[in-house]
Amino acid sequence: MDQPPVPPQPDADDELTRVHPNYAHALRVQTALGSLPVLVAAAVIEIALRKLDLLPPGLIAGVVLLIVIALVIRIPQSRFNARGYQMGSDRLRVVRGLMFRSDTVVPFGRVQHIDVAQGPLERFFGIATLTLHTAGNHNASVSLPGLGEELARDMREDIRAHIRRETL
Amino acid sequence: MSDTRRTAPLGIVIGALGSAQNAIFPAAAAGFSGGLGGAGLLVGLGVGLAVILIGSAFSYLGWRRTTYTTGETDIRVESGVLSRTARSVPYERIQDVSLEAKPLPRLLGLVAVKFETGAGGADDLALTYLTAAEGERLRQLVRERREDEAAAAATVSADPAAPARAAVDAGPETGQVLFAMGPVRLFTFGLFEFSLAVFAVVGGALQYVDNVTSIDVWNVDIWYRWLKQQGSTVATLGPYAQALAAAAGLAGLMVVGSATGVVRTFLRDWGYTLTRSARGFRRQRGMLTRTDVVMPAHRVQGLVIGTGLVRYRFGWHSLSFVSLAQDDKEQSHVVAPFASMAEITPIVAASGFRLPTETTQWQRASTRHRNDLAARDAAIFVLATIVAAIAAPAGLFLIPLGLAVLAVGANLYAWEFRRHAIDEAQVYASHGFLSPRQEIATRLKLHSVEIAQGPVARLRGYATVHLGLAGGSFAMRGVPLAEARRLRAQVLETITATDYSRLDAPPQSAPAPQALSAAQSGLSENFLAT
Numbered sequence: 001m002d003q004p005p006v007p008p009q010p011d012a013d014d015e016l017t018r019v020h021p022n023y024a025h026a027l028r029v030q031t032a033l034g035s036l037p038v039l040v041a042a043a044v045i046e047i048a049l050r051k052l053d054l055l056p057p058g059l060i061a062g063v064v065l066l067i068v069i070a071l072v073i074r075i076p077q078s079r080f081n082a083r084g085y086q087m088g089s090d091r092l093r094v095v096r097g098l099m100f101r102s103d104t105v106v107p108f109g110r111v112q113h114i115d116v117a118q119g120p121l122e123r124f125f126g127i128a129t130l131t132l133h134t135a136g137n138h139n140a141s142v143s144l145p146g147l148g149e150e151l152a153r154d155m156r157e158d159i160r161a162h163i164r165r166e167t168l
Numbered sequence: 169m170s171d172t173r174r175t176a177p178l179g180i181v182i183g184a185l186g187s188a189q190n191a192i193f194p195a196a197a198a199g200f201s202g203g204l205g206g207a208g209l210l211v212g213l214g215v216g217l218a219v220i221l222i223g224s225a226f227s228y229l230g231w232r233r234t235t236y237t238t239g240e241t242d243i244r245v246e247s248g249v250l251s252r253t254a255r256s257v258p259y260e261r262i263q264d265v266s267l268e269a270k271p272l273p274r275l276l277g278l279v280a281v282k283f284e285t286g287a288g289g290a291d292d293l294a295l296t297y298l299t300a301a302e303g304e305r306l307r308q309l310v311r312e313r314r315e316d317e318a319a320a321a322a323t324v325s326a327d328p329a330a331p332a333r334a335a336v337d338a339g340p341e342t343g344q345v346l347f348a349m350g351p352v353r354l355f356t357f358g359l360f361e362f363s364l365a366v367f368a369v370v371g372g373a374l375q376y377v378d379n380v381t382s383i384d385v386w387n388v389d390i391w392y393r394w395l396k397q398q399g400s401t402v403a404t405l406g407p408y409a410q411a412l413a414a415a416a417g418l419a420g421l422m423v424v425g426s427a428t429g430v431v432r433t434f435l436r437d438w439g440y441t442l443t444r445s446a447r448g449f450r451r452q453r454g455m456l457t458r459t460d461v462v463m464p465a466h467r468v469q470g471l472v473i474g475t476g477l478v479r480y481r482f483g484w485h486s487l488s489f490v491s492l493a494q495d496d497k498e499q500s501h502v503v504a505p506f507a508s509m510a511e512i513t514p515i516v517a518a519s520g521f522r523l524p525t526e527t528t529q530w531q532r533a534s535t536r537h538r539n540d541l542a543a544r545d546a547a548i549f550v551l552a553t554i555v556a557a558i559a560a561p562a563g564l565f566l567i568p569l570g571l572a573v574l575a576v577g578a579n580l581y582a583w584e585f586r587r588h589a590i591d592e593a594q595v596y597a598s599h600g601f602l603s604p605r606q607e608i609a610t611r612l613k614l615h616s617v618e619i620a621q622g623p624v625a626r627l628r629g630y631a632t633v634h635l636g637l638a639g640g641s642f643a644m645r646g647v648p649l650a651e652a653r654r655l656r657a658q659v660l661e662t663i664t665a666t667d668y669s670r671l672d673a674p675p676q677s678a679p680a681p682q683a684l685s686a687a688q689s690g691l692s693e694n695f696l697a698t
Contacts, residue, residue, distance in 0.1 A: 090664045104618040109667040112287035113257040135286035136615030136636025166667035167260040
């Protein structure tokens with residue numbers, strides 16, 4: 001293979017770039033919104049059982065509330081910590097997962113097209129998700145959420161420029 | 169010279185009409201629930217109008233928020249009212265531009281434009297709707313860009329490989345038969361395709377009989393009486409005759425099952441021939457419905473060599489090509505369903521792959537992975553053993569205990585087959601319990617590399633390496649973490665050296681001929697030894 005000497009390529013665990021701190025906030029809001037139905041259900045049960053007078057008041061709703069608060073504080077932070085990426089000169093490495101770790105590398109030379117997407121929450125926090133689509137069945141699309149809006153666009157431009165260079 | 173535009177405004181009308189369609193049911197429901205009088209009609213109309221208005225408003229908003237940009241290097245589409253998505257497709261990756269006009273858009277002179285890439289399917293970029301002229305302009309534009317590049321690429325890479333490749337292509341010009349199955353082979357094949365499906369058919373037929381005649385086949389009494397009658401006859405014969413009868417029954421089952429297999433195989437694979445022509449691999453088969461499939465050689469992404477529990481002991485294997493195209497219901501194309509390794513070897517060589525040789529450095533899965541799997545599979549039986557030892561009558565706990573031992577044994581045995589290897593051009597993986605399955609892929613034609621670890625795997629320091637293969641999957645399981653990293657680095661080195669757009673162009677520095685012949689001589693023993 002007659003390629004120019006490859007610049008030092010990422011492969012160790014310690015050099016990961018963290019995603020935008022706002023990603024943790026976005027996750028927190030998301031988790032909080034997601035646990036709303038649980039809280040409502042707990043409140044309903046609490047009120048329904050109030051008449052029976054079986055348990056001390058506030059036991060069910062209180063415990064549920066505590067659990068939810070703990071989750072909202074803990075889980076998003078550890079999910080944020082588990083996320084990382086590494087932008088090489090010719091590849092993107094994406095690391096994710098709390099329990100089930102996955103460490104994926106997509107070479108730019110195999111990228112078919114690129115998405116930069118923002119949901120309402122992401123727009124509020126000024127972050128975006130970069131998605132690379134490949135032709136393989138496994139990892140047909142690799143997403144990297146929690147990038148700063150500008151950064152996501154810049155990364156897209158870089159990858160596109162790389163594809164352009166390689167084809168010419 | 170980037171140029172940002174909106175889709176055709178008339179597209180809003182189509183969205184609005186779509187919402188009118190959606191409005192019918194809510195309107196009708198509201199109308200009926202409001203009573204059949206004048207009030208109900210009014211409510212229905214009101215609800216319908218509201219749905220249409222909301223739908224049209226969304227259609228309008230969607231249109232307002234959708235733009236597409238034809239830039240210097242890519243086409244970009246931005247869309248979404250609340251969630252914004254910007255998709256960028258480089259011209260280099262666009263394989264085709266398709267214009268589609270369904271009846272309604274067609275009436276309004278609109279088309280849906282789809283930019284097809286290697287990602288395929290739902291992930292492709294689509295623009296709904298553009299005027300027919302604009303669609304045609306885009307298609308033209310993409311073509312021009314592609315041609316510019318092709319011209320540029322031709323001048324740049326006037327590589328020495330090109331003529332060599334032409335020679336390779338010209339070589340097996342006139343369809344050379346690579347593999348064929350005569351009636352004798354088909355018969356043998358059929359015996360291994362043992363199937364008791366015929367009993368399902370008989371069951372179905374009985375149900376049919378049940379429906380058209382007055383005999384109630386599901387009535388237990390009839391059968392019981394019949395069995396009793398037969399049973400008393402059998403009982404008079406004595407134990408030897410009874411054993412003989414049972415053996416005869418089993419033999420009958422074997423005969424019926426094998427006959428079914430043979431008939432099905434003859435119907436499916438009669439006149440099986442695989443030829444290699446300039447266009448690719450051509451497979452013809454079938455007695456009643458004859459199929460004729462052509463697979464272009466450069467589309468082959470990987471190979472799968474499979475086998476069966478019994479046929480493996482007799483040295484029979486099957487060979488399939490992995491490609492993006494689908495074969496009937498199968499994911500990959502069967503090219504040799506029932507062949508010896510000596511017959512598979514030339515087919516593999518013709519497809520530009522190599523089988524593993526003695527020099528292939530096989531790596532076994534981590535022993536920790538093996539132990540964990542064995543422990544996991546045995547755990548449930550051990551649990552059952554404990555429960556049985558406490559609660560069930562004495563001695564019964566031996567059954568789950570035996571199963572636990574079996575589970576451990578099975579895992580130890582399966583480990584023997586779980587291996588992987590990498591050489592300068594290809595990756596190999598083999599796995600399977602009792603019937604090993606071998607997968608081969610070209611390093612160059614992989615699309616991504618993932619190292620995945622579950623909680624146990626992280627604790628114990630091994631991982632699964634998933635390789636992105638177009639049209640199939642490729643995974644190496646139980647690889648020690650350090651080795652997984654090394655594997656990834658090696659594969660990535662190959663992938664990054666060549667861009668996707670060049671994959672089909674130069675043949676990946678064709679494997680040295682001597683290596684190839686070495687591969688042919690030594691591999692079958694090697695594979696059988698696995």
